[in-house]
Amino acid sequence: MLDVVTSANVACGFHAGDSLTLQRTCARAVERSVVIGAQVGYRDLVGFGRRFVDMDPDELTADVIYQVGALEMLARVAGGHVAYVKPHGALYNAIAHHEEQAEAVVRAVVAIDPDLPVLGLPGSVFLRRAEAAGLRTVVEAFADRAYTPEGTLVPRGAPGAVLHDPTEVAARMVRLVTEQRVTAVDGTDIEVQAESICTHGDSPGAVEMARAVRAALTGAGVEIAPFTA
Known part of the structure; x- marks a missing residue:
């Protein structure tokens, strides 16, 4: 897949992946000049992050910061860096309409780096909140x-x-x-x-x-x- 795409949404260990797999993925992305994005999700390995989790917003913010931080360090070791953030699975779908969780993810990205772009669904609450916070929003299709x-x-x-x-x-x-x-x-x-x-x-x-x-x-x-x- 890394030979085909221009950007790779790399899991951060919460819904999929382990430290060695993520490190190797980042290294192979860097070798191919593929942009690395942090694909953040609920802490749900069993469900692959595709089950909604009714989280406290502050906990969700901390979890997103944790995931992006972990992937950033693995990417740096490989000679790259995290260039954007994209929520995964159930979190992605939830923050299309869930105001509190959308705001929690936006807070996390702003705290990490307000220059990080975020990907989301057209018309989603998440992208509206992100734009209002000054983040670059990128609309995607599937x-x-x-x-x-x-x-x-x-x-x-x-x-x-x-x-x-x-x-x-x-x-x-x-x-x-x-x-x-x-x-x-x-x-x-x-x-x-x-x-x-x-x-x-x-x-x-x-x-x-x-x-x-x-x-x-x-x-x-x-x-x-x-x-x-």
Whole structure:
């Protein structure tokens, strides 16, 4: 995957990964000039961070600071650094609408480095709070996930939530980038604007999917570069 992407959302040990795996991932990212992002999540290894945790906001802020700090040191040893922050899984979905948790994550990033960009879902509470706090906000789209008519992600437990056909997904992403539109799960067209496209690394066929998306975008004349450039 690191041979395909321009930015890598690297887990920080709370929902996935261990210190040696994270160190090696950072080293390989640096070797390939791939930008390293801290993918922060709930403290939930068993559930891979995909279960909501009703946390005290101050505890969540501390947990985010802890995760970014750990990854930053591992990245520095590898000759790189953490260039942005992206919440993961259930935390990502929760702070699209959960005011207190969104503010808790924003506080953490501001405390670490107010120049760190953050990634999030278009129209989310998190991005609104982050922008109000002076952070650079980066809107992203998901290549391998289905959208609701409201522009949110279809919950993973629902039918058709995860897309598996690389050809179909690549065509969807070309249309999203060139027309800012994508077909929702009910068949309607919705507007989705994004600076970054995410492909999940744990999905079956993830590398093939990423390669297909990159090839299709390049073939359509789209220049691919890190959003941090």
